[in-house]
Amino acid sequence: MSRDDFTAATKRSLALRASHHCSLCKISTVGPSDEKPNAVTMIGKAAHICAASSGPGARRYDPAMTRAQRSDISNGIWLCANCADLVDKDEIRFTADILRRAKIEHEQSRRAGNISAQGDGDIIAIGSSIISVGSVLRTGPAGTRIQLSHFVEGNGRDLFSFAEGFDRLIEEDRYILLSELGYGNRLAGTPLVERVNGFLEVEFVLREHLTRSSATSNVCTICARTGRLISGMDAFVQNFERTLGMARGTWFANLKGGSDLSDLYWRYKNSPWFARLAMKEMIRLSCLPSFRRDAKENATPLACVNRVNRVEVPAFDLVDQHLSIEVEFDIEGLGTWAGNLYVFISTPKQLEESRATAKLHADRIVEIEMASKAR
Ligand SMILES: [Zn+2]
Missing domain, CATH: 2.40.10 (Thrombin, subunit H)
Known part of the structure; x- marks a missing residue:
């Protein structure tokens, strides 16, 4: 009985397209071996969706297929040794359709750059x-x-x-x-x-949820762009943007305060990691108190945000040094709010300079305080 096996090139492509992970149980099918410093253990198999040959033990054999179709990459699925064994024992559970779907889903989930x-x-x-x-x-x-x-x-x-x-x-x-x-x-x-x-x-166990300030409270501020008096949600949006745009360590009165968004931007620009780490940063600024000496115990920098539901960065281009970030927040007193935030991104040079200046001011204040105590 002739077997319509895959070529070495087809097997290699199947392994790479699955990023060397089993399409069913998802375990890694390649890794280091302890036998030698350069040794590799491989437990992956290019399995046939429809059997390579007819006869006893053949599963999902399709007599209508040509030999070329049987050994074509479209008839292959990358599996670990266990799963390869399993699918060749049970064609009721693992039908050709189920395997084809599993293959497509798995390959989609392993796209390069996909988090x-x-x-x-x-x-x-x-x-x-x-x-x-x-x-x-x-x-x-x-x-x-x-x-x-x-x-x-x-x-x-x-x-x-x-x-x-x-x-x-x-x-x-x-x-x-x-x-x-x-x-x-x-x-x-x-x-x-x-x-x-x-x-x-x-x-x-987390501490009790801090009570947030309500977004419906009457907060007024001057709009940084228009110079007009703004209130309500507009004022909060400006507060979000200001909080997120102020880089950590650049304000002399609280060197530990500030956001890491600019640093994250330069480190993770053009990577899907940026949006995820920006989300983490927004959660930090909305949930943890600011630890300012002069702040009220419970105040968080993003004062009225209870939860951060979604953070997306559609493009990494800066407009006037601002990055557009789509967010969805749960806001105290308001509920779900979705919108765009335009966050100032400091350049690496600006970060370095403003941190040095802030440190200088902070040191000078400590000197003055000590001098006045000594007097
Ligand atoms: Zn497996």
Whole structure:
């Protein structure tokens, strides 16, 4: 019996189009082997959707197909060894149609530059130095449990240190932000970190939700563009834009305050990561108090935002040094609000200069304070 097998080139294309992940169970089919420093373990297979040959054991064999069609890439699907075995034992569960659909969906999800191809879930920030991709397993009165799929910044060791040294962390660093839920908060106590089925999981209790200022309260301000008096939502939009456009460390009165959007823009420009990290940043600014010495205990920089539902950046071009960002927020007293924010993006040179100036002013104030105390 002749088998209409795939050529080596077809197998290679199938593996690459699946980005070396099984189209059914999604596990990686290639990775390092411990046998030699340059050794690779491969468990992937170019499986036939309709069997390569007829006869006993052949699954989904289609006599109407030509030999060329049987060995064509359209009749192949990239699978791990386990799944390849499984689909060749059960043609009731794995029909040709089901396999074709699984193949298309899988290849779509693995497009180059696609974030979801890099792990499942949304951005989770744990303190100021750990950013991970992961998902919420459960949340309720007893706390929240999350599973991390991979780290964007920091690593597992940093995570264990975060929990072990929690009591010694500065107050500003004791927080978790969850993009999937659009909010975050400071932690009520030490989080629990454990490894479950190879994944790191974190269980924690967040502090009580801070009461936000209502967007319906009568806030008036002068419009930066027109010089007119504006109030209500217009005033809040201007506050959002001002808060997001003020880079961290550029204001002498609060060197820790400010937003990281400009820094993120230059680091992640043209990458899908930018919108996700910008969302994390907006959650941070809406949920965590600003820690200003002169601020009221509960004030957050994006004062009236309860949740950040959506952040999209349609284009990275700047107009007059402003970036247009589409957002959807849950706003206290108003409900859902969607709109465009035009956020000032400082150039790397401006960031460097304004940080140096702010630091200089802050140092001078400390000097003056010390001098006046000594007198
Ligand atoms: Zn598999």
